[in-house]
Amino acid sequence: MNSDSESDFLRFANVQKSYDQKNLVVKDFNLNIPEGEFLTLLGPSGSGKTTVLMMMAGFESVTSGEILLKGESITRTAPYKRNIGMVFQNYALFPHMSIAENLAYPLKIRRIPKSEIKERVDRYLELIELQGFGGRPPGQLSGGQRQRVALARALIFQPSLVLMDEPLGALDKKLREQMQLEISRLHKKLGFTAIYVTHDQTEALTMSDRIAVFNNGVVQQCAAPEVLYEQPENAFVAEFIGENNFIFGVVKEIRSNVIEIEISTGEMVRARKVDDCQIGSICKVSVRPEKLFLISEGSQDGSSDNNVITGKLLLRQYVGDYIRYYFELPDEKEVVVKVLNDHTAPNIDRGQTARLLSKENDCFAFMAD
Numbered sequence: 001m002n003s004d005s006e007s008d009f010l011r012f013a014n015v016q017k018s019y020d021q022k023n024l025v026v027k028d029f030n031l032n033i034p035e036g037e038f039l040t041l042l043g044p045s046g047s048g049k050t051t052v053l054m055m056m057a058g059f060e061s062v063t064s065g066e067i068l069l070k071g072e073s074i075t076r077t078a079p080y081k082r083n084i085g086m087v088f089q090n091y092a093l094f095p096h097m098s099i100a101e102n103l104a105y106p107l108k109i110r111r112i113p114k115s116e117i118k119e120r121v122d123r124y125l126e127l128i129e130l131q132g133f134g135g136r137p138p139g140q141l142s143g144g145q146r147q148r149v150a151l152a153r154a155l156i157f158q159p160s161l162v163l164m165d166e167p168l169g170a171l172d173k174k175l176r177e178q179m180q181l182e183i184s185r186l187h188k189k190l191g192f193t194a195i196y197v198t199h200d201q202t203e204a205l206t207m208s209d210r211i212a213v214f215n216n217g218v219v220q221q222c223a224a225p226e227v228l229y230e231q232p233e234n235a236f237v238a239e240f241i242g243e244n245n246f247i248f249g250v251v252k253e254i255r256s257n258v259i260e261i262e263i264s265t266g267e268m269v270r271a272r273k274v275d276d277c278q279i280g281s282i283c284k285v286s287v288r289p290e291k292l293f294l295i296s297e298g299s300q301d302g303s304s305d306n307n308v309i310t311g312k313l314l315l316r317q318y319v320g321d322y323i324r325y326y327f328e329l330p331d332e333k334e335v336v337v338k339v340l341n342d343h344t345a346p347n348i349d350r351g352q353t354a355r356l357l358s359k360e361n362d363c364f365a366f367m368a369d
Contacts, residue, residue: 009035015065027217040196040204043214053197085154085162089169091146093138100134106157124152144175164196235366238286245335246284251277259365264331269307271363282368289338291362294346295355305360313348
């Protein structure tokens with residue numbers, strides 16, 4: 001099967017995986033990945049994301065369906081014939097080899113001429129900013145430096161595709177953030193196609209062209225980071241990506257794509273319709289903490305597309321660059337508001353009531369569980 005479509009550089013067609021021939025850990029996975037894209041598979045533990053990566057690498061068999069690379073099926077191709085680079089969390093560098101020898105190894109087994117090997121090793125040491133480190137063993141490098149070497153080794157033989165399985169999981173927060181920038185920089189510079197597995201939402205949002213969100217073996221939504229965050233297609237995506245408030249109420253009116261819900265305060269909230277909620281049913285409205293605003297006493301509610309709810313302050317939490325306010329509604333559900341830590345941050349005493357404003361377009365209505 002051949003295709004000239006750019007989106008068919010890598011294609012998963014109805015891919016399924018079962019370990020016991022009864023239960024599917026990956027269900028009907030369909031996805032086209034264009035050349036040069038940085039795609040992240042994101043989801044909780046056991047959601048199926050790593051299994052997809054292992055099937056792509058050839059380390060796990062495909063129960064049914066096809067994986068096509070450049071239009072050709074590689075479903076039953078041996079791993080070493082797939083021309084795929086891999087980066088693991090534990091670096092997987094050879095401790096008895098120098099950094100230069102580690103980089104040279106994938107070139108030697110592909111019988112690249114010695115002169116070209118030296119040239120490429122020098123170039124990739126420069127790319128990862130480790131010039132002069134070629135003679136050192138991996139044990140003399142920091143965790144971040146070793147991960148850069150592991151990344152360079154996966155790229156140096158110019159693979160069709162690079163797979164990364166939680167590559168930054170062993171690093172501390174500061175190193176992790178540095179390596180996120182490093183991987184993004186190399187991706188933009190070299191233009192390689194990447195599939196990246198992580199359970200870290202921030203990592204996925206900051207590095208990816210698109211994110212496929214997994215749950216129970218099924219892709220819930222695959223889209224650009226800003227689309228996932230701003231326009232979740234279901235309650236799982238809304239809850240899993242970033243932080244969210246869920247406010248429960250009864251559907252009172254449905255107008256086209258807008259639902260009007262009466263919440264526990266007796267106030268009416270308008271939200272964008274996502275699920276097929278019915279009048280009289282219980283639904284939950286999602287709104288992110290940074291999309292809620294505290295209204296000062298005496299101020300007007302403003303535009304007609306504003307929602308206003310009243311809550312009682314439970315806790316004010318100082319975080320540094322922002323402040324979190326925890327409010328309680330009459331049904332004992334908590335609502336969190338995030339406010340920048342500047343001169344506009346209000347002082348509210350515990351137990352005091354306040355009005356919280358949100359835009360209709362920032363609220364999404366889902367069926368209650």
